[in-house]
Amino acid sequence: MPTTTPPETLGRVADFLRPYAERVAAVGIACFGPIDLDRGSPTFGWITTTPKPGWARADVVGAFRALGVPVAFDTDVNGAALGEHRWGAGRGVDPFVYLTVGTGIGGGAIVNGRPLHGLVHPEMGHVPIPRDPADSFAGACPYHGGCLEGLASAVALRARWGTAPEALPAGHEAWRLQARYVALGIVAITAVLSPRRIALGGGVMGAAGLLERVRRDVADTLAGYVRAPELVAPALGERAGVLGAVALAQEALAERGVQ
């Protein structure tokens, strides 16, 4: 379904489900954020702040309440982390992080078997990182300028180099910088959370040789002080998010004693 306005888009999804209402046991939503995950909050289930036009303060969970089934709600990346933890590259690994480097950059984490929530939830794309001395690009994040997402998302690459990331050739300076920035983000995640493994997804990470280059840069930056987490490709590919939403729905049922 095309993403237009919140009422239209969410209405279409709810309409799609309605004929199957008797067969729907739970709904799992892995949603871009930041979102309100606090069940005691009057805006639980809403998207809070977002630069995506029209989607700030959209009530996502509310659109599905009429179905009368449990609605699980988490970030897209916590969903993907849960999907990969259950069925993919994170099986049996805890703490486990899923980091996506695409249009935006985001990370979700599984700690003690559950998606990590806090005051809000992780927003790993917005870690501040040191700018490379050779990089004069101001940064593409409307909130923070040169945070990780602002320097290394597909949007940032396109703005810095004036071309789509997939059109940048293998030897281009862009890839040295990209590996460096993603590695710095991973070092920040490692210093704070010490994950055993990080799955690196998203369109930009598909660039030939990038994962290997990031591995080398992470090792160089940590400089032997602590061990580097394993850095792997996701096993579920682009299905991590959708399978994560399925896992979220299953968890919502399990919490209610339904297996």
Added chain:
Amino acid sequence: MPTTTPPETLGRVADFLRPYAERVAAVGIACFGPIDLDRGSPTFGWITTTPKPGWARADVVGAFRALGVPVAFDTDVNGAALGEHRWGAGRGVDPFVYLTVGTGIGGGAIVNGRPLHGLVHPEMGHVPIPRDPADSFAGACPYHGGCLEGLASAVALRARWGTAPEALPAGHEAWRLQARYVALGIVAITAVLSPRRIALGGGVMGAAGLLERVRRDVADTLAGYVRAPELVAPALGERAGVLGAVALAQEALAERGVQ
């Protein structure tokens, strides 16, 4: 007891405990790191890498095995986080972070009621942060140069300004820079872990007005994208570490079914 070599120092502590052996139910150790917390590892209970002369590869837990009681072992800052979580500024708060800014910088975290462990454990002092444009100091960390600890520890302050932090007057440029760097570290922790509250301990944080300035800088840097965690002074002061070790010992007993 003075800290000299590992065998001498740890031997003295064990000697101190020996006369009380029948009254000692458990030993709790909150230790500087990085340390090996993996019970399956041949070097469990050791300090691993450290620039402190003579202490790399020191077997800390081993010095207390002869007492025949459970020995709990964690980082100094995970201990302090547990102490503050149980009896101080972190009561009822989860996730909760304790960050110390002193000779070194380190952070521990309580997630789901327990100290956060991972591949290793958090090493929050070693997050990479953007350097202030006005700061030409190379950084004091022997591993990473200008990580948070390398730019903002007491050792870094002394090396950059040629004087002890407590001798720097209130209006000195040092404090603008210090608030900025600590705030950037807190923003990184917030982006990765989303703690509800962070207690800021350590000698450097005692500087007049610094906590308030850090609060403002954190809010400015987050720029309203996500809420800032509460930033507070520790309630247990310099006793957080020792009380944390007591809490660790209590946990070790509770795990064995002793209350």
